[in-house]
Amino acid sequence: MNHIALKMLMGDKGKYLGIVMGLTFASLIMTQQPAIFVGLMSRSYSFISDVGLPDIWVMDPKVQFVDDIKPLQDTELYRVRGISGVQWAMPMYKGLLKARLTDGTFQTCNVIGLDDTTLIGGPPIMLSGKIEDLRRSDSVIVDIDGARDKLGKPSPTSGGKRIPLAVGDTLELNDHRAIVVGIAKVTRTFQSQPVVYTTYSRAKSYAPRERKLLSFVLVKAKPGQDIAQLTRRIRAATGLSAYSHNEFKELTYNYFMKNTGIPINFGISVALGFIVGAAVAGQTFYNFTLENLRQFGVLKAMGANNLTLLRMILLQAVLVGSIGYGLGVGLTALFGHAMRHTILAFKFPWQLLIFSGAGVSLICVFAALISIIKVIRLEPAIVFKS
Amino acid sequence: MTEKQLAVHCQHIGKTYQAGGQKIVALNDIKLEIALGELMMLVGPSGCGKTTLISVIAGILDQDEGSCALFGEDLQQMRSKDKLNFRARNIGFVFQAYNLLPSLTAVENVSVPLIINGVKRAVAERKAGEILELVGLGTRTKSLPAQLSGGQQQRVAIARALVHSPRLIVCDEPTSALDHETGQTVMGLLKDVALHADRALVIVTHDARIFNFADRIAKMDDGHITSVGAVNGLLG
Amino acid sequence: MTLKYLLPLLALLGFIFAAYTVVSSNKPMPVAAAVVEPAFAPFPSYIAGSGIIEAKSQNIAVGTPLSGIVERITVKVGENVKAGVPLFYLDDRQTRAELAVKRADLLKARAEVSVAQATVKDVQSLSQLAQAVTDKRAISSEELLKRNNAVQVAKAKLDSALALVQQAEAALLNTQTSLDRLVVRAPVEGEVLQVNIRPGEFASAGFLNTPLLVLGNLQQLHVRVDIDENDAWRFVKNNKAVAYLRGNRQFKADLTLAYVEPFVVPKKSLTGDSTERVDTRVLQALYSFDRQQIPVYVGQQMDVFIEAKDYTADTTAEPSS
Numbered sequence: 001m002n003h004i005a006l007k008m009l010m011g012d013k014g015k016y017l018g019i020v021m022g023l024t025f026a027s028l029i030m031t032q033q034p035a036i037f038v039g040l041m042s043r044s045y046s047f048i049s050d051v052g053l054p055d056i057w058v059m060d061p062k063v064q065f066v067d068d069i070k071p072l073q074d075t076e077l078y079r080v081r082g083i084s085g086v087q088w089a090m091p092m093y094k095g096l097l098k099a100r101l102t103d104g105t106f107q108t109c110n111v112i113g114l115d116d117t118t119l120i121g122g123p124p125i126m127l128s129g130k131i132e133d134l135r136r137s138d139s140v141i142v143d144i145d146g147a148r149d150k151l152g153k154p155s156p157t158s159g160g161k162r163i164p165l166a167v168g169d170t171l172e173l174n175d176h177r178a179i180v181v182g183i184a185k186v187t188r189t190f191q192s193q194p195v196v197y198t199t200y201s202r203a204k205s206y207a208p209r210e211r212k213l214l215s216f217v218l219v220k221a222k223p224g225q226d227i228a229q230l231t232r233r234i235r236a237a238t239g240l241s242a243y244s245h246n247e248f249k250e251l252t253y254n255y256f257m258k259n260t261g262i263p264i265n266f267g268i269s270v271a272l273g274f275i276v277g278a279a280v281a282g283q284t285f286y287n288f289t290l291e292n293l294r295q296f297g298v299l300k301a302m303g304a305n306n307l308t309l310l311r312m313i314l315l316q317a318v319l320v321g322s323i324g325y326g327l328g329v330g331l332t333a334l335f336g337h338a339m340r341h342t343i344l345a346f347k348f349p350w351q352l353l354i355f356s357g358a359g360v361s362l363i364c365v366f367a368a369l370i371s372i373i374k375v376i377r378l379e380p381a382i383v384f385k386s
Numbered sequence: 387m388t389e390k391q392l393a394v395h396c397q398h399i400g401k402t403y404q405a406g407g408q409k410i411v412a413l414n415d416i417k418l419e420i421a422l423g424e425l426m427m428l429v430g431p432s433g434c435g436k437t438t439l440i441s442v443i444a445g446i447l448d449q450d451e452g453s454c455a456l457f458g459e460d461l462q463q464m465r466s467k468d469k470l471n472f473r474a475r476n477i478g479f480v481f482q483a484y485n486l487l488p489s490l491t492a493v494e495n496v497s498v499p500l501i502i503n504g505v506k507r508a509v510a511e512r513k514a515g516e517i518l519e520l521v522g523l524g525t526r527t528k529s530l531p532a533q534l535s536g537g538q539q540q541r542v543a544i545a546r547a548l549v550h551s552p553r554l555i556v557c558d559e560p561t562s563a564l565d566h567e568t569g570q571t572v573m574g575l576l577k578d579v580a581l582h583a584d585r586a587l588v589i590v591t592h593d594a595r596i597f598n599f600a601d602r603i604a605k606m607d608d609g610h611i612t613s614v615g616a617v618n619g620l621l622g
Numbered sequence: 623m624t625l626k627y628l629l630p631l632l633a634l635l636g637f638i639f640a641a642y643t644v645v646s647s648n649k650p651m652p653v654a655a656a657v658v659e660p661a662f663a664p665f666p667s668y669i670a671g672s673g674i675i676e677a678k679s680q681n682i683a684v685g686t687p688l689s690g691i692v693e694r695i696t697v698k699v700g701e702n703v704k705a706g707v708p709l710f711y712l713d714d715r716q717t718r719a720e721l722a723v724k725r726a727d728l729l730k731a732r733a734e735v736s737v738a739q740a741t742v743k744d745v746q747s748l749s750q751l752a753q754a755v756t757d758k759r760a761i762s763s764e765e766l767l768k769r770n771n772a773v774q775v776a777k778a779k780l781d782s783a784l785a786l787v788q789q790a791e792a793a794l795l796n797t798q799t800s801l802d803r804l805v806v807r808a809p810v811e812g813e814v815l816q817v818n819i820r821p822g823e824f825a826s827a828g829f830l831n832t833p834l835l836v837l838g839n840l841q842q843l844h845v846r847v848d849i850d851e852n853d854a855w856r857f858v859k860n861n862k863a864v865a866y867l868r869g870n871r872q873f874k875a876d877l878t879l880a881y882v883e884p885f886v887v888p889k890k891s892l893t894g895d896s897t898e899r900v901d902t903r904v905l906q907a908l909y910s911f912d913r914q915q916i917p918v919y920v921g922q923q924m925d926v927f928i929e930a931k932d933y934t935a936d937t938t939a940e941p942s943s
Contacts, residue, residue, distance in 0.1 A: 003507055004490065004498065010488015010626055019631060031640075051411045052653030075889065075902045081670030082853055084932045089670075090661035117868045118660045124651040132657050178729075187651060206682045298485045301446055305467065323633040330636015333643035340647075350644045365406020381448045383485055384437045384558045 001304070003224070004313035008292060009319065015291075016320075018285045019193050023324020024331070025365055026277020031332040031356040033273050037266035039345030044256040045249040046187035047094075047110075050119045054218035055227050057248045058234055064249065065255035067191070069094055071212040072075060076238060080217045085230045087220040090115040094204040094215040100172035103154045109146070109196045110189070111173065112148070113203025113215075122184075122217055123197055123333050129167050129182025140171065141182040146194020171196075173206045190256070192343065202291050242370040257293075274359055282367040285320065289313065289371030291380060301380035309375050321364035325357055332356075343362075393554055393586035394420040394443055400451035401438055405594065412424060412438040413449065414609040422553070425577060425599065427585040430606035436590045439606070443588060444556045445473050457553060474502050476528055478547030480576075484539045486531040492542045493527040494520060499550040510549075517545040520579055530556035537568035541575060548580055557589040561596055573599045661866035661874075661916040667932035669853045671904075673845040673924040675840030675866055678880075678910065681920070684738060684835040687803045688712060689826040692819050698836075699817050705806040708834055712825060721797045728790035735787055738780035745772040813921060814841040829874040840922065843913055844880055847926045848889055848904040857882075861929040863909055865916075868923055873916040877909035877926070 010016050042049075047066055048057070056321045058080050060070035074091070081089040093113030098106050114121050114134065122131045127144055134141060142165055151171070152162030165171075173196065175246060187194050191223050198206070220240070221230050227244045234242035243251060257263050291298075296309055336346045401413040412435045420426045428436045441447035442454055453460055456476065461469050478499070479485075479522040486495045496514035501507060518527050521541040531539050540560060547555050560576065561569030573596045581587055589600070597603060597617055604614045690712035697709050707799065711747075749769040757759045816836035819825055825834050845865055849857055859879055867873035882905070889904040918924075 001501060004487070004501065006626075007489045007494065008487060011487075013625055016625070050651050050654075052651065053656065062421070073902055075852075075904070078670045078672065078848075078850055078854055081849075082668060082856075082930070084667035087662045090660065115660075118656040118658050119657045120654075120660065122654040122657075131654065131916045159476075220660075249387050294485065295487050298479075298481070298487070299566070300504070301444070301473075301479055301501050302502055303472075303477075305470045310500070319630075323629050326633025326635075326637040326640075327629075328636070329640035330633070330638075333636070333640040336643055336647070348640070348643050348647055349649070353640060353644055380443045381437075383479070383481055384441060 001090045001308050001312055004299075004316055005206075005315045006319065007313075008295060009288075009316045015284070015288055019281065019320045020327070021362060022277070023320055024327040024361065025252065025324075027325045027328025027356050027360045028331050029273030029277055029360045030270065031329050031352060032335055033138050033266060033270045034352055034355065035332060035336060035346050035348050036344070037262070037270065038349060039347035040190070040262060040266075041191045041253060041346050043188055043192075044347055045252040048245065048249050048376065050124050050186050051092075051218070052124065052245075053120055053220065053284035054245070055221045056219040056231055056242050056244055058089070058217035058238070058240050059215070061239070064288060065162050065239060065252040066094075067217045069119070071210065072214040072217070073212050074214050074239065076240065077214060077217050077385045078233060079221060079238050080240075082235055083230075085222050085225040085233060086369045087129065087222045087225075088118075088120075089220075090118060090218045091200050091214050092121050092216040092218055092350040093200055093207065093213055095203070095207055095213075096193070097174050097196075097206055098192070099151065099178075100175075107150050108193055109151070109173070109201055110191075110193045111196045111198065111201040111206060112197055116199045116201050119199070123195075125185040125187055125261070131182070133181035134197065136247065137200070138177050138179050139181040139289055140173070140178040140202075141173075141184050141197040142180050142187045143195040144183050145186075145188060145192070146196075147180075147183055149194075151194045158248050162217070165340045172246050174208065176206050178206070188345070194385065197334055269365045275370075277359075278363040278366070280326065281320075281363050282370075285317065285364070285367035285384070286370055288316075289374060293374065296375045297378055297380050297383045300375075300378060306376050312373065312374050313372050317371075318370035321360050325360040329353060329356060341346075377382060391422050391457070392455070393418055393422045393424070394418065394588070395450065395455040395618045396439075396443065397454070398452035399442060399444065399449045399454055401435075401449050409611050413442070415453075416452070416609075416611055418443075418604060418611060418614070420586050422586050422587060423581065423583040425581055425589065425601045427447050427597065427600035427603045428588065428590045428606060429592055429597070429603055430612075431592070434606045435608055435609045439472065440558065440588055440590050441548055443481070444470055444477050444554075464589070474499065475530070475550065476553045478550065478552035478555040478580075480540070480543050480555065480557040480560050481517045482562055483538075484543045484563075486539055486542055486546075486599050488531050491528050491530055492523060492534065492545075495531065495542055496545045499546060499552075503550055514545070514549055519550045519613075520548075521545045521575055533567070536564050537572060540568075540572050541563060544575060546574070553585055555585065557587065557591075559593070561591065561593050562588060566595055569593065569596060603610070625749070632769050648866065657867055659753075659871050661803060661871040662819070663927035664864055665862070665927060665929040667679055668927045669856055669930045669932055671847045671849045671853075671926050671928070673847040673909075673926040675747055675843055675845050675918050675924065676840035676890045677812070677815070677840050677920055677921050678844050679742045679810060679837075679839035680844075681815060682809065682812070682837040683830070683833030683846050684709060684711065684806060684809070684837050685830065686806050686825045686834060689824070691802060692821050692823050692825050695817060695819065697814045698816070699814050699816055701814045703812065703814060703837070705808055705811050707808045708805045709814075709837075710806050710819065710825075712806075713747075714804040717797060717801045717804060721794065721801060723793040724790065724797045728787065729796055731783065731787040731790040733784040737876045738776065738783040742773070742776040742780050744768065745776045749773045749783075750846045791820070806821065808837060810839065817841075839922065842910060843920065844910055844917065845877065845924055847909060847928070849907060849928075850889075851886055851903045851905060854886070854905040857905065857907065857928065858929040858930065859907075863926060863928040865911065865924040865926045867916050867918065871931055875911040875915040880908040880910045884908045 045066060060072055063070050077089060077091050096108050097111045099109045100106055119131050119134055123141060133139055135286035151165045155161055165180055167180055169180045185361055207213055221227055231242040233245055336348055339346055387407060396416055396418040399413050399416040403410045403412055416439060430436055442449045448462055493511050493514045496517055497510035499512060500510035515527055518524060521544055523541055524540060561572055577599050599615050603617055607610045693711045693713045695710040697703055751915055752766050752769045816837050818832050819834045833880050863877040865875050865877055886903045889902050
């Protein structure tokens with residue numbers, strides 16, 4: 001009977017393509033829109049992801065997300081260092097400073113100050129230069145996106161492309177001279193500001209005069225140390241907030257979820273896509289069954305039982321569903337691939353594959369269910385009517 | 387007639403429909419006996435209840451009153467699953483509009499009843515090929531219904547009705563969509579190939595040109611069988 | 623029927639590409655390793671602090687008692703000097719001139735003494751002459767009295783002249799001391815760590831932000847550890863302590879406590895700016911260590927860990943029996 005079901009499905013190419021395209025569209029919109037959403041949201045904590053070495057981030061208890069800097073006193077570093085279970089603890093400065101470009105324009109940069117000795121928390125991928133070059137005087141490392149675009153030198157011809165910042169070029173950070181010694185690749189952040197890495201003490205001299213300048217204390221737990229227990233201990237001992245890598249990501253993510261319009265906007269867009277996709281695909285599939293109702297009636301009259309017919313419809317639904325799903329996610333991936341070098345936020349986690357799979361399945365099951373009810377209720381006697 | 391085994395034995399069958407708050411009596415106290423090896427035609431004007439009667443005989447529709455036994459078994463007493471199996475095994479159908487599955491080839495269409503009965507596809511298609519040969523379509527096995535003429539399609543439908551060797555074949559207006567000559571060929575085919583001693587044929591028609599193929603003709607009007615008799619008697 | 627196979631094939635390809643994208647695009651960013659391994663404590667529970675290397679004698683910022691132009695410097699940075707050795711000379715021309723004046727004054731005072739002595743002798747001989755006359759008529763009693771008084775006056779004048787000599791001597795000595803104070807000498811035996819003056823520069827007396835000259839005894843070094851006042855209560859004097867050299871944690875030294883500064887001082891966060899920020903107060907403990915263990919220089923920073931009792935664990939762990 002499976003063979004018959006497939007033949008029935010593919011017999012009318014136009015309708016078959018229609019159903020598949022409807023489901024492809026549904027699956028595309030259910031994958032692509034969330035992918036952009038996830039991409040955008042993951043940018044909110046991409047800085048935390050990039051700093052992979054430490055297990056725990058210690059900060060002021062009032063910090064709400066990664067860009068919300070409430071600096072600490074320098075001595076807090078040693079207090080954290082003195083807590084048992086801490087393998088090491090390193091300072092990090094993170095702040096927005098104005099950079100003056102050669103053409104006189106100002107650009108706000110995200111300046112990261114790393115521990116002078118170990119340079120922990122540095123950029124994950126160096127495209128040119130070495131992290132160690134930060135030991136040189138006045139040296140900074142700039143991220144490639146910033147170097148290409150916002151920090152780039154003006155084009156000699158008006159309206160032309162900017163010349164990317166290269167190793168050896170100078171910047172002016174808050175009236176201090178800074179020499180680019182390296183270009184790094186970092187994950188784009190939400191604000192997409194250029195990222196400038198330097199050492200902690202140099203960052204302090206770049207930063208405007210403040211009594212406290214320590215943004216974060218990065219902590220590595222001793223091998224075998226339970227992270228959750230250590231965060232509790234740090235909190236109890238210092239009165240500061242301590243979050244594990246993932247907790248801090250979650251904190252940032254939740255802040256953006258709660259305090260920005262992104263989730264609602266994208267949620268509506270995804271929901272609309274889901275509904276439109278479901279409507280198109282469900283409608284087409286239902287129509288298909290409706291038009292084939294007579295054929296099902298013939299089969300029923302000839303003695304095919306409901307279970308057999310149900311299996312046939314399910315098979316048809318599963319087939320068009322999986323084809324539409326495969327094409328949809330394929331197109332989404334293609335879209336992401338085509339956009340990979342642009343500023344577009346796009347992230348395709350495996351959960352999304354499952355999400356859109358579940359969505360398409362839901363549509364198919366729903367459409368099949370209505371069709372099945374129709375077929376089961378069908379009186380085979382209709383076959384005698386012309 | 388009692389010495390021959392009865393294929394169909396209907397007693398006091400009644401059936402009413404509800405339509406728009408009105409009761410429509412489709413069948414009223416029908417008594418009909420069809421013997422094995424017999425070709426019975428049901429004739430009468432439109433709306434006289436012919437289609438309802440064959441639906442009841444074929445077990446597709448349940449009657450409200452009376453009983454209808456096929457080969458000594460009362461379908462209404464069976465569980466629906468058994469009824470389906472019984473129908474799948476013992477009844478072949480030929481429909482007025484052929485009702486071939488449009489996306490299946492001739493041979494695939496013919497093999498459907500066998501597949502419903504659980505026969506493997508390869509075996510079923512081989513058997514279907516043989517039957518198609520029998521109805522004279524040995525060369526058109528791979529054709530889709532749309533590529534066949536009306537007569538050819540009806541021959542495929544007949545082949546489909548025959549392929550699983552049912553004991554009763556129910557035909558609904560088999561010739562109404564065909565011209566005279568083709569109708570005669572199809573009826574000849576039905577009588578020659580389909581009918582034999584272990585099988586009964588019930589044909590619903592109002593095509594007078596084919597009445598002479600019938601062994602007996604039951605004339606219906608307004609839910610009653612008004613007369614049952616041989617062709618000549620009826621025509622006269 | 624090409625469609626029959628084409629669509630599922632396309633779908634399969636699409637899914638595979640999507641799966642590939644999922645796998646390839648979600649590779650976590652590589653973790654940037656530490657350039658050098660950070661130091662970590664060898665104890666389960668400890669106090670961490672930053673330490674700075676200094677000479678055992680502490681670093682002596684040598685000052686000058688008198689302000690003046692520097693004339694010459696007799697030591698170089700890194701030179702070992704014995705106690706009392708001159709370090710630098712201030713301009714002493716004026717003091718020397720004064721000395722000459724004072725010497726002349728002394729000579730003059732001495733001459734005055736000789737005059738007074740001569741006068742005493744003169745009036746004494748006149749008085750003795752008068753005494754020797756037995757005939758009261760030969761000399762009036764008035765004359766006799768006058769001669770006696772003259773002796774008394776001459777003696778008093780001699781005393782005065784002697785006192786003036788002493789005064790002149792003291793003044794000379796004073797000037798000589800002043801001269802001596804224009805030479806700044808090493809107060810202890812040690813090494814010259816810093817010289818911040820050049821000849822011709824003005825060295826002013828009093829406390830200076832930049833000391834004129836830093837002297838220290840480098841035979842034995844101390845590491846001064848800043849312990850946050852919040853952690854000070856956990857500090858136990860006799861607990862083990864380890865110091866790691868920044869930049870390479872292979873270099874470490876066991877520390878033994880020398881002494882603890884009982885006065886908690888404000889910690890300075892040195893930013894190199896003219897304004898220095900005080901952020902917290904710190905307890906300073908001084909530890910000595912074997913200089914052979916690590917190549918260190920005075921003024922270098924170290925990461926120090928001092929073993930301490932684990933108090934925080936008590937709050938999280940279940941109470942032990």
